[in-house]
Amino acid sequence: MNSFGQIFRISIYGESHGKSVGVLIDGVPAGISLKSEDFEKDILRRKPNKTGTTPRIEEDFPNITSGIFNDKTTGAPINIYFENKNTKSSDYDFVLQTPRPGHADFVASRKYKGFNDYRGSGHFSGRLSLPLVAAGVIAKKNIPEIEIEAEILEIGGEKDYSSILEKTIAEGDSLGGIIECTAKNMPIGLGEPFFNSLESMISHLIFSIPGIKGIEFGNGFEAAKTKGSENNDRYISTDGKTATNNAGGINGGISNGNDLIFRVAVKPTSSISKTQETLNFQTKEIENLNIEGRHDACIALRMPVILEACTAIVLADMIMVNKAR
């Protein structure tokens, strides 16, 4: 299923080294101002323009082909695509014999019986997060009252991570990180008891981002170590504000009006230039693998805007679902 959402509904397509990647967005209300410039800021934030990100540079211009008329949404489905221009597909032929550890090469080949586009991870590429960011821009426009902001908490286990990042790049290795996302000015009542709890919907979408291995809401895994008397957030006002926010803004799967807070674990980039041993599936020998290509040393660095996009998409959809009743 390449679609997500009940009313504000996105469908995604494209491959890393194909003609383009894109997103089709259904359920956008009519009359929202939308120009290609609106995408600039978030697309720029996702770009690999920092130490530790890939040298592959793409223009990433959003081509909007439908659903817009006189710079406003029409209510019809919005299709946006981004051309792939800076592709070097010859980089990837080796994965047929030597699927890269940590990547989808092996599972994709088995799932799709060898017919998958393996170049640059194909449809599994992190490049597909670009259309997610584009959908996020539109989602944010639907819920201007909510402030969503994601920030890097740590990279490679360090809050002050510049030294370790440079050292790891020099080693040809990669790093993971932890990102926290917060949404302020949350309405009360988003989410369903079963099965579309707010945590369910957010985690569903977040785990579609390549490289995410964990998510926790509020104090999350720390909650498992506490007592109820410490973990319960006591109410301090009749609008539901609580003295603490261990729940991360969600009770019983429903937003409670306090800030929505969650953190995700991003694994270190699977592609590393450092030599790693792995199996050659053809020769059936263990051999040394050096991944040349171009890749991020730390995909977590580009993750905040993607998390914000996913959060906005879920909130926009669930606000619409709530309006329906």
Place this chain on the structure above:
Amino acid sequence: MNSFGQIFRISIYGESHGKSVGVLIDGVPAGISLKSEDFEKDILRRKPNKTGTTPRIEEDFPNITSGIFNDKTTGAPINIYFENKNTKSSDYDFVLQTPRPGHADFVASRKYKGFNDYRGSGHFSGRLSLPLVAAGVIAKKNIPEIEIEAEILEIGGEKDYSSILEKTIAEGDSLGGIIECTAKNMPIGLGEPFFNSLESMISHLIFSIPGIKGIEFGNGFEAAKTKGSENNDRYISTDGKTATNNAGGINGGISNGNDLIFRVAVKPTSSISKTQETLNFQTKEIENLNIEGRHDACIALRMPVILEACTAIVLADMIMVNKAR
């Protein structure tokens, strides 16, 4: 949305203190042997029969009213309900003025404009995990080749938790815990790149269980602190087996044939007999709250069989989806 699944599809209903709780299951193949005895073992495992669980005892007999003929599934939807017999609704009247911290009382009242059944958390109750377990029994019957097993890793931060559990019960307080779930003999290829990654589907369903605040796959949050050279799982055989299993059996959102492993954080029960301060929404005064009623001191203790059920439901559905292509 009270439904989950694409082909093997469950819908859940009922309230803690209503007539019954139940589940309607669609998409079950015809010809699977199914009797009420088949539910006994898992229902018993969910029962509050241990130190730290609620004194509310229910018979929990599965009444199957459709979809079964001559003790075999017919292919038509299966409805199963469980009567609520041992209810003491008067326990819960106070929540109207004093919504219990950590519970859904406040959000439910706001979301449903005061019309929600607030008795024992109503539709938000942990009792709704009983129909989930029942659906899990049927899901497991659909995928007998996969061995799913969940176990408690720690309670209140302790692996050896009996002392802390007894101490906390004596204090009238509650504890959280961490549970790990493993599925062995996994097929390769379950899950979709976007948006139905295996992590997406599992987390979606798992976060519908009351009390879950975090989930991580493989080495999860630990991965965020490692380097790629440490975290990548190198292949050791052409069936995709890897030397390590940091990925928890999933690459690119797709099962890779290694064991599926995930852990969840269960918060401490929100209901505690220990005095806690919170707002009386009527008087607008902070006051002392002692929750009498009957409740678990640690819902994590009853969680393993529920996690197994959810895992089985997702795997059964995704195996069917894969067969479709």
Place this chain on the structure above:
Amino acid sequence: MNSFGQIFRISIYGESHGKSVGVLIDGVPAGISLKSEDFEKDILRRKPNKTGTTPRIEEDFPNITSGIFNDKTTGAPINIYFENKNTKSSDYDFVLQTPRPGHADFVASRKYKGFNDYRGSGHFSGRLSLPLVAAGVIAKKNIPEIEIEAEILEIGGEKDYSSILEKTIAEGDSLGGIIECTAKNMPIGLGEPFFNSLESMISHLIFSIPGIKGIEFGNGFEAAKTKGSENNDRYISTDGKTATNNAGGINGGISNGNDLIFRVAVKPTSSISKTQETLNFQTKEIENLNIEGRHDACIALRMPVILEACTAIVLADMIMVNKAR
């Protein structure tokens, strides 16, 4: 898929000769008054209490087991079931060798590999229209402003059909009919251009009723014989009212504020006591079949309230979907 609807969503279960038939309704707004008496009128209209209907009499009391508290909807899923009391299952054993012409016996046996509950057509029975009617009662309560009314246009090709009906009953034969359904006070804007046109949604649900073989909107098949200059409905007021209503209240898949009008063709009951020749699948001989059992001579007679229910369900859902944007 035993579910229908995006927001107001119904799931159906049960068999003709099982314990019960029922419906699970999700997405009902909280605070709607609902008692078992509210179902009486429509359930009575569906009952076989006229010449040409089956002698099987059921109490048809709606048991509401969830989603209601203090006689009001809570916003949680509503489960309603009807017990089957007056069943004579021995009537149906013969269908294993001699699937009844016109019935689902053959296809059900093949689709479900012989495990289907064949008694009284099992899950394929017209008795399943009872939970549809119940869901329709709740749907109607959601859209009190819209007046939905279905009426019999003809039975066996006759507007004045009492003579032909009596004659056909005497012959042990059965009759079909045409029913027209109208919804007045329609809002403008229900339906989607692709793929959920109002015609799409209505026809989808209507064709789930056993025995429907055709549907037409407005002047329907007659439109195919006309010219545009005759068929176009010219506007006469700025609220979209038209001089004629050949479109049946729908343009481009969207309601235009004029009355919604459609007609359905109901086939003659497949069960007839009159001798018919058909194949015995065991002996592979053509033999004479007399269907004893109890059956309607004309299911069209009981159809109006079922069509109204389906129309109300679709309109309630689509009005909610529209509110979402």
Place this chain on the structure above:
Amino acid sequence: MNSFGQIFRISIYGESHGKSVGVLIDGVPAGISLKSEDFEKDILRRKPNKTGTTPRIEEDFPNITSGIFNDKTTGAPINIYFENKNTKSSDYDFVLQTPRPGHADFVASRKYKGFNDYRGSGHFSGRLSLPLVAAGVIAKKNIPEIEIEAEILEIGGEKDYSSILEKTIAEGDSLGGIIECTAKNMPIGLGEPFFNSLESMISHLIFSIPGIKGIEFGNGFEAAKTKGSENNDRYISTDGKTATNNAGGINGGISNGNDLIFRVAVKPTSSISKTQETLNFQTKEIENLNIEGRHDACIALRMPVILEACTAIVLADMIMVNKAR
């Protein structure tokens, strides 16, 4: 909702006078040979290349931008778009004051609060049937064993329609028609008892085609005039073949292995050059309207290949759904 299908799932986008129209297809199995030439025949059949069709000529080249690698499907979503080149948007400005009778101008303006792209009916245009035809080509490749063929039964009420067609064109008027679609070599068991009967799924998709006002299966509305003894199809062989096929190949919503047969009513094109009276919504006067533009005198002429496409899409999806169990 711009999507249709459970497994083989299509989403459609674009406007008549926008940049392009397109379709995104999910759930296509990997390894199916697919080149742009494969679309030629069906796209040509849809083209306005006959007496009575529009002079707007488009190249209609299928640009496939994803999901294909080495001329084979990869299992990833397939995006196909068609550029709009031959557009004359100035033709359509008048519809703002004078919504065209029979068209979606009025409802679209109301539903989308005036923000809809009204040029050439925008997203409501018959041009959107082009991506449907493209999706149909891929669907047909998935079910090569089934032969689907649609043919014109009558135009303007005439089987031999060339004279009336020429006469009507000369008058600046338009004609409707009736098309019959047949699928041979049908498998037994497609469809669900509730709610996804085969009739439900086919009618759902068919009614998304602009201009369809009725559908009937087998003998359809004629069945309503017959007796059960005449209408029942008696079995003649153990593979379910029947002596007659009044049911149109469907019993109880499930395909029975006989030919699937249905007919649709296509209304006369709403755009006519002949003068028609209608309301000017600005002046609130009834005035004479002559629609210049370019339009078909009879859209039914281009309909057969579109019906085939829709039938193939539904059958491909339902065959996949059946495989899932």
